[in-house]
Amino acid sequence: MSPVAYPVSTAAVLHASLDLRIEQRTAWPPRAGEAQIAILSTGLCGSDLHYYTHGRNGDFAVREPLVLGHEAAGVITAIGDGVSHLEVGQFVAIEAGVMCRACSNCLGGRYNLCSRMRFASSAKTFPHLDGTLQTRMNHPAHLLHPLPEHCSPERGALAEPLSVVLHALRRAQLQPGHSVFVIGTGSIGILACSVAKALGASRVAAADINRGRLAFTKAHGLADDVYHIDLSANPSLPRVPTKGGPGAPADESIRRSRENAMAALDAFGAPDGFDVVMECTGVEASAQMGIFAARTGGKLMLVGMGTSTMSLPISAAATREVDILGTFRYANTYPSALALLGSGVLRGVDHLVTHRFPLDRAAEAFALMRKGVDENGDIVLKVVVEAPRPGHQ
Template sequence: MAATDGKSNKSFVLNKPHDVSFEERPVPTLSSPHEVLVAVNYTGICGSDVHYWEHGAIGHFVVKDPMVLGHESAGTVVAAGDEVSDLKVGDRVALEPGYPCRRCVQCLGGLYNLCPLMRFAATPPYDGTLAGFWKAPSDFCYKLPEQVSLQEGALIEPLAVAVHIVGRQARVTPGQSVVVMGAGPVGLLCCAVAKAYGATKVVSVDIVDSKLAFARDFAATHTYKSQRVSSEENARNIVETAGLADNGGADVVIDASGAEPSIQASLHVVRSGGTYVQGGMGKSDITFPIMALAIKEVTVRGSFRYGSGDYRLAIELVASGKVDVKKLITQTVPFESAEEAFKKVKTGEVIKILIAGPNEK
């Protein structure tokens, strides 16, 4: 009997904004000896999933045909191609949900996250992982150590985003001060990774008291609630609250919100010669304090998803106990409650909600 016999490939499908359905789809078949078939155990909901559910598009990525949602997943290998040597049936894995072409200038230069031919789960026209089974190249499936649960494995994807922001782009080093704008899941994880990298001051900034209270318990050494004042005044308040005046501001500022006021304040918080990283996504065009950027000689970097080594490091941070992603999990719901889970994320009732796979009982 095959490992998939009697199992469901029920999928959570977005037809158009606020129009979803459950569909029983064929179980994927391996088309390469380097692929594996994974039974999806748990999937987290990301802000981009909610955005597609609400609006049917993100920028130029438009849902034109029914699309399976979800991309933050962990599962169990149920079949492996003949050339797969590092994974076997029964292994528990975190799924990296985007597959580059491996041949373009970006891929060959080690920047596969920037591949123009990237096939990324739940990004039109590609289906996502909120289904019973997922087919993937074996080198984009990462075996979980025994001490890392499948629920934690589903959070490796957003943690890898934070690893890329903090480690690759911000290049945080021990003893630095780091301010993170936004206390959503990625912002919180940026705080945790910065702390794991040895930052001695980690400041979480948001407009919601409950999020800041969680950030303080999770990883932040200081918190600040943004006020309805100028970006310069908010920046001064952040510097004063966190005791950053002697340093001339923060060594590193990360925006994980995409909100224009946060981005504006960030350039006034960062010290001269410091580093600013844009991790959050918001409006395509904003008013930006370019004089502060120039006069301070700030190093500015964008950050997009994750690249080579980020997933492995994320798993190591969880396995070693340096980042406790379990604290982010507010609730786990059955597959049939997927739409209710999306509604909860939208209303801000949860930090991170997991949806169990349709075969998870």
């Protein structure tokens, strides 16, 4: 009897910092409850870049070869036993986090907080779970979401970062008529502006230190107003006295952040602040600025993943009842995210992907992300790694 010939999967595998290798692997058949997907589009994000550049993302170091990528969509090529809601040839978005479905958080609908979560392309758990920078992968079928009409695989790959935004806005309880201030206009911040408008925000403003990103945000109608944070405006501020003696560096940072917030609110003509502030950088100074930019009784959403310890002006939040809310990934968001992507109501979404690379040039894609601008001086926002559809190589 002739041996069974399984298809081959090409993968971009990280072995160490700056050591990304293109390798061939066997694409084994999906197990019960799984489906096999030919990955067509994977968007690269900041965590992927940290792994590529440093061999780690925060506390999570790569301990074995790891396939990166988790913002992805593709087409189903095979179905395992017990899967009845999907079919071969169907286009799907891939939800990368595999939850246990049995702990209290999973059973309570907050599976993003699952203590046994295994997330594709993350080195948090060991053995690691490979991500989507490969031409074929098997994944639990319940985490594969059919793409709606008028939603390409590239647009479907945006369902993952869009889910981050949706989850954060749900936690903020954004209502039509609320005003929203987004600090940081990377891909998450840009999507936050777009979604806030789509959900009926009365006003959306954005701030960043990068003029190019702000110009993009304004040009595509994603924000009503933008503000450039000039880091050189107050290069050295006097120390602020405290009860314990001379002011500490943290006091200076908070004072500078307050001044930046007041200058932005003045430029926006919004002296009372915003109902919801979305901090999308993870930078301490931006979180500080967000507290001062929120209105009395408003909310600050900490969306960006930054340093593990921050110095924040808690009294400025407490005395004005500014709620500081954390958010981590997402739960139960993919259907809504895909519906938005298919509806055409999200402004600027088709301009978010600025650069595309084939899988065998994935290292070049990461190198471009590190630079932030391309050879023509154009801004780099979302970089997508593409693979041809099966039968179209």
